[in-house]
Amino acid sequence: MTDRPITHLRHLDLAVPDLARQQEFFTGTWGLTTEHTDSGLAFLAAEGSPEQYVIRLRRAEDKRIDLIAFGAATPADVDALATRLAADDVRLVSEPGTLDTPGGGYGFRFFDNEGRTVEVSADVAVRAHRRIEAGESIPVRLSHVVINSAAPEQTRAFYERHLGFRLSDILMHPRMGEMMYFLRINRWHHSLAIARGPHASLHHASFELRGIDEYLRGTGRMLRGGVEKIWGPGRHLAGNNTFSYFLDPHGNTVEYTTELELIDEDSWHPHLYDFSRPEVSDQWGTANEMNEFVASRSFNDPDRGLFVAPPV
Structure with missing residues (x-):
């Protein structure tokens, strides 16, 4: 291994x-x-x-x-x-x-x-899948998962030490310190990220769409359908991916994204990004302001399954 x-x-x-x-x-x-x-x-x-x-x-x-x-x-x-x-x-x-x-x-x-x-x-069998066509605003794949942690430094250390994750970038705030760690297991900028939060919970699950057009079509379909939008549309600096965050019926945050960065691991050096700078959160300047209300919607409810294995 x-x-x-x-x-x-x-x-x-x-x-x-x-x-x-x-x-x-x-x-x-x-x-x-x-x-x-x-x-x-x-x-x-x-x-x-x-x-x-x-x-x-x-x-x-x-x-x-x-x-x-x-x-x-x-x-x-x-x-x-x-x-x-x-x-x-x-x-x-x-x-x-x-x-x-x-x-x-x-x-x-x-x-x-x-x-x-x-x-x-x-050795899980491969599913028969297909190419997503131009204009289809449906997910191509699960892009990444972000978890909230009351001990993000320790959680980052666990995944790096035991599972071989590597640090891609860090988000920090001048008053609050380091707030999010982006971790990778392959060339995708991150498959897992760890956010500082009040308790362990799901921060969000992100789904990759085919391209910018499909991402915007999907975002618009959610808005027209009355799904509650939390933040977006915009483009992050860390990972260079687009974002539109919505709430599912149980209050979990789910994201449409596209163009998550593929990095050269031999030359990559992690950045320390200050997300109080608007261009760090959203390079485009099209998203609603990242504020305490927006952040709190991704805290989610405390996870009731800690150290309790699911029955199946």
Whole structure:
């Protein structure tokens, strides 16, 4: 196993009280496709992605992150990572084995330092997917996941030490200090970011669209459909990606984005960006002002699933 056992982001699994309403939002409004269903479960795919699903929804009394799933290159890498984590006293939820989820594969689960369930897998069957055509304002793939952390420095250290993530950039504020760490596992600027927040929770899940035109069409479709917009449209400096943030029916923030930066890892040096400068938050100057109200909408509810593994 290399020092970077993780290859890519696979999917984000969410538990919600109203499964039907959440599924309708993600499929009828957001543009995902229901690929598989089971009792109280819905597996939603992005039409342009080879992953079996990018969002899994589970009906539950408590809203929570069920798990964040990443890919590994081989089953041997999965085994080696599980052995290394156990030796470092990381608490395993399950031992490596065959996965009973769409696409199968070989993987295991563990808790991160704050109690989120993380899954790493290899040999998951590739889904039959297609090229997203010009003008189609639906997600191509799950771009990245951002989590809130009450201990962001420790959480960053956990993912760097144990999973081989590397720092791409940092957002800071003159009064509040370092506020967000952008972490990568491949050439994409970030697959995971960690935001300083009052509690552990989901900050947002981001979905890549085909291009600028499709991103703007999707943003407009959300606005016309009455979906509550939090922030955008605009273009960030860190990652150079576009952004439009909306709330799903359960108060989770979801983002349409495109053109996330692909970096040259051999020459890249992390930046320390002061996001009190307007051009850092939004290079275009088209988004509504980033203020305390906007920021608080992404704090989300405290995650009720910390150190409690999902039942499936």
